[in-house]
Amino acid sequence: MYKILFFLLIPIITISQEISEPSLKKHSEFPIGTSIRFVEFMKDKKLKKLQKHHFDSYTAGNDMKMYQIVTREGNYNWARVDSIINYTTLNNQRLFGHTLIWHSATPKWVEKKAMSNPQWLEKFMKEYINKYVGRYKGKVDGWDVVNEGLNTKGSGFREESIWYKTMGKKYIEKAFKYAHKADPKAKLFYNDFNIERDTLKFNSMMKMIEDFLERDVPISGIGFQMHIRMDIPNEIIEYTLKRAASTGLQIHLSEVDIIFNSHDDSKGGGIQTYNNLTTEMLNEQAIKYEELVNIYKKTVPKSQQYGITFWGFNDRDTWINRFFKIKDWPCIYDEKLNPKPAFYGFLNGLKN
Numbered sequence: 001m002y003k004i005l006f007f008l009l010i011p012i013i014t015i016s017q018e019i020s021e022p023s024l025k026k027h028s029e030f031p032i033g034t035s036i037r038f039v040e041f042m043k044d045k046k047l048k049k050l051q052k053h054h055f056d057s058y059t060a061g062n063d064m065k066m067y068q069i070v071t072r073e074g075n076y077n078w079a080r081v082d083s084i085i086n087y088t089t090l091n092n093q094r095l096f097g098h099t100l101i102w103h104s105a106t107p108k109w110v111e112k113k114a115m116s117n118p119q120w121l122e123k124f125m126k127e128y129i130n131k132y133v134g135r136y137k138g139k140v141d142g143w144d145v146v147n148e149g150l151n152t153k154g155s156g157f158r159e160e161s162i163w164y165k166t167m168g169k170k171y172i173e174k175a176f177k178y179a180h181k182a183d184p185k186a187k188l189f190y191n192d193f194n195i196e197r198d199t200l201k202f203n204s205m206m207k208m209i210e211d212f213l214e215r216d217v218p219i220s221g222i223g224f225q226m227h228i229r230m231d232i233p234n235e236i237i238e239y240t241l242k243r244a245a246s247t248g249l250q251i252h253l254s255e256v257d258i259i260f261n262s263h264d265d266s267k268g269g270g271i272q273t274y275n276n277l278t279t280e281m282l283n284e285q286a287i288k289y290e291e292l293v294n295i296y297k298k299t300v301p302k303s304q305q306y307g308i309t310f311w312g313f314n315d316r317d318t319w320i321n322r323f324f325k326i327k328d329w330p331c332i333y334d335e336k337l338n339p340k341p342a343f344y345g346f347l348n349g350l351k352n
């Protein structure tokens with residue numbers, strides 16, 4: 001009898017032995033997520049254990065973007081999203097759909113066809129969203145319907161986007177309307193970066209959001225990507241989050257990481273100021289993560305807390321170093337998948 005019991009206990013002991021740090025999701029009043037690259041993820045035992053241990057929300061880093069779904073006209077690839085849905089369903093995790101319409105994830109064949117036949121683009125958008133959101137109706141909790149529709153810096157729309165050039169700024173609300181028609185229960189977000197600190201960009205977003213609310217455009221929430229630096233003042237983050245929350249919409253910190261160095265927002269545009277990571281930097285980063293959670297809980301009413309999602313939770317896989325060509329340490333776990341002081345700072349914020 002005892003022998004059977006012991007063998008039953010082995011798997012539980014093994015998993016719990018490997019992850020001693022407390023579970024983030026078990027200490028949080030709102031969903032906690034991270035972006036995942038599914039193929040690499042499924043091959044990495046430790047990454048999978050950590051993801052199940054800490055997170056109850058899943059965002060696909062790239063797998064659900066347009067260039068992955070419709071590689072050529074009329075050819076929709078659902079297999080990987082189907083696999084992701086199997087995984088999140090099996091592990092009782094919320095799936096967040098990133099992202100339906102984004103200039104940077106629009107396949108070249110779509111851009112090319114739109115340039116020669118502008119009227120075609122709206123028909124394509126309607127078909128794409130109807131097929132995609134419709135296929136996963138009730139299985140994808142929310143979508144970044146439009147990502148980064150505003151200028152990188154300052155006010156105004158990203159007018160160089162093929163979507164803006166072809167359909168004008170109305171492409172944004174049309175995407176929301178098509179998504180809502182395809183799945184009326186899905187939560188629909190506008191997602192962007194630097195809106196927590198660039199007040200001109202933030203004001204442009206708020207003007208758009210308030211116009212949408214005025215005209216009953218079906219929008220449910222705002223995604224603050226929250227790719228921040230250590231030196232971004234908490235006061236400005238608190239101000240923008242508070243104003244955004246005053247709309248009554250869901251607020252999602254959708255792509256959180258906190259870097260030490262800086263960049264000019266262009267690919268390879270990193271500015272390497274800090275070449276080494278010191279204990280003092282690690283401890284300061286822990287405080288910054290704790291303060292970010294405190295600000296979120298203080299400024300966003302519980303009913304509007306859609307959650308906090310990391311854009312990768314470890315320094316080994318972070319997009320920052322690849323994209324900006326710098327060495328940085330933005331995440332709560334280190335390159336060896338061990339928790340940093342930032343992990344405990346974030347956890348303290350959840351517990352506060």
Ligand code: G3I
Nearest residue numbers: 037061062065098099104105147193225255311319322323
């Ligand atoms: O996987 C292939 C690899 O096989 C190939 O050798 C290599 C050659 O370029 O490309 C690899 O794919 C790259 C993919 O990341 C995986 O690393 C794509 O080229 C590259 O474009 C893609 O970049 C992603 C980027 O969005 C553009 O889609 C980043 O991983 C991803 O972190 C980044 O995420 C964005 C959010 O979606 C929106 N907010 C900003 C955030 C950071 O840019």
